[in-house]
Amino acid sequence: MPFNYEDLAELIFPEVKETVADLEKRFPPRDLPNDAFVTRFAPSPTGFLHTGSLFTALIAKTFAKQTNGVYFFRLEDTDQKREVKGTGDKLCHELARFGVVQNEGYMGDSKSEVGLYGPYVQSKRADIYKICVKELIKKGRAYPCFCTKEDLDELRAVQEMSKVIPGYYGEYAKCRNLKLAEVKKLIKEGKPYIIRFKSNGDHNNFIKVHDMVRGELTLSENDQDVVIMKSDGLPTYHFAHVCDDHFMRTNLVTRGEEWLASLPIHIELFAAMGFEAPNYAHLPVIMVNDSETHNKRKLSKRKDMEASVSYFIEQGYPVMGLIKYLLTIANSNFEEWLMAHPTDDVDNFKLSFSKMSLDGALFDLPKLNDISKNVIAYMTKEELFDKSLEYAKEFSMELLNFINEDKEKYLKILNIERGGEKPRKDYVKYSDIYQKVSFFSNSIYESRFTKDLPFPENLTKDDVKAVLTRFLEKMDYKVDEQTWFNDIMKGIAKELNYALSPKDYKKEPQNYKGHIGDVAACVRVAVCLSTNSPNLYQVLQILGEKEVTRRVKKVIE
């Protein structure tokens, strides 16, 4: 009497009445153009958003968007031991912050799911997996396994000793051969079990697989009887991936290259289920150079600040800075495009698999800084105002207080040398703003004021006093920058015997007290308390006559 798989299936899943055919009807193929990609981001809710995850999600979203497809979000919470409650929502929030917003799926918070292919949370799909497993058992392609942890350890030990490939497969898969009566007995006894896939593969056979990034790959067939359903009734990643991506009609799976090794399992699983496998794109993983070993390794949340997306938010990096940086890693031609279109929407850039590098890029903070600096430089003053205010509210009390002191003034400050072909580029991140412009605040000026200001060292106190006195007398706030500099500043220089240019001074230093730079420095230090500042003319204009006079007088006295 041959083994009756039908009976086995009924024995294990008596309550399951639906079939895969029913599921096919429930989740019909999507009505989309042929070349539209259906992609997804499918994290497990175990922590905050990892920079590598943002990278993967960004790519998935972008391919869906540029093909008028669908990008959805699925929560893979089948490992209840590792799950950290609430992180699914956090992941959604952080992604949304970077403009990576799903068209459908799990939407975060208590918001209901969007889309017809749900539920989009794996723990809520147990019935679906059971239907699929039952089908596989009926086909003789899955079976219950009663092996304990100890059994498996022992098996492994034996295999290692005899130097065969370890694992549950072929002749070592002893539960494969259990008779129906035995299974019945064990189940009746309440023995815990899992369901394994029965592989038909042979390790010595090779399959050709196409990867969107890597092209044609030759991989060994899977021969492992992998676990597809755990003792808690939830599926393992391998099986959930196959069922979900089939019934959610995903046609492009983007994931990290660490999944390449298990691709043969997935290929065989899809075939056994009678499903067409999706396109795969195994993406390079972002790496970092380990300072101790000097070797490359994956960005690690424990060791590297840059591994957490929240780090960039807290530091005040503009969202677009990180996105653009990640795109330079994703596609080598993105930088050229960016230079040609510094202010364009990045959605206008066409991402392609052919321009994707095959090995993991080292995360490069200086590069991010450069990109970020440009992002901020090309913002309008209103945009920077809003974004930095938002940042301040969340992370910087001092900046928030500064802004609130005089919002109109803050807007003017942000506008210094902004706009035009060659904008000023002095902020890499929002958190840089405060330290560069806080001197504008009258109260901060007071608190920082000291008798020992960094005036040019070649000048005496009396020299400084003389310059500042003349400055107060001659200063005119109505004239334009050219006039101010040529008439007023150079005028003072001439009167007090300073060279009108550093060059003149260099030629004959003995003839002068200093040069025009020293004159400007006196004013700058008196007004800003620092040897460097943004454009002095604009600083004076923004502070206004009353305040400038007050500050200069305070220094003179």
Add this chain to the structure above:
RNA sequence: GGCCCUUUGGAGAAGCGGUUAACUCAUCAGGUUUUCAUCCUGCCACGCGUGGGUUCGAAUCCCGCAAGGGUCACCA
């Protein structure tokens, strides 16, 4: 250890059998500017992991080796 993937400078990389081996960042050296930030110019691979081959000619094609990464769970 087995298997798989990868390999152009300090970093991201272009390159697809004949180029002075693009471009960007960083560094360094100059220049412009009243400071800073900009901006401009220049230097930085006699070499494309390494050894062989094929070819008139190789970073580009073939083979071996090495190194780095990944993976071998009732984790994803």
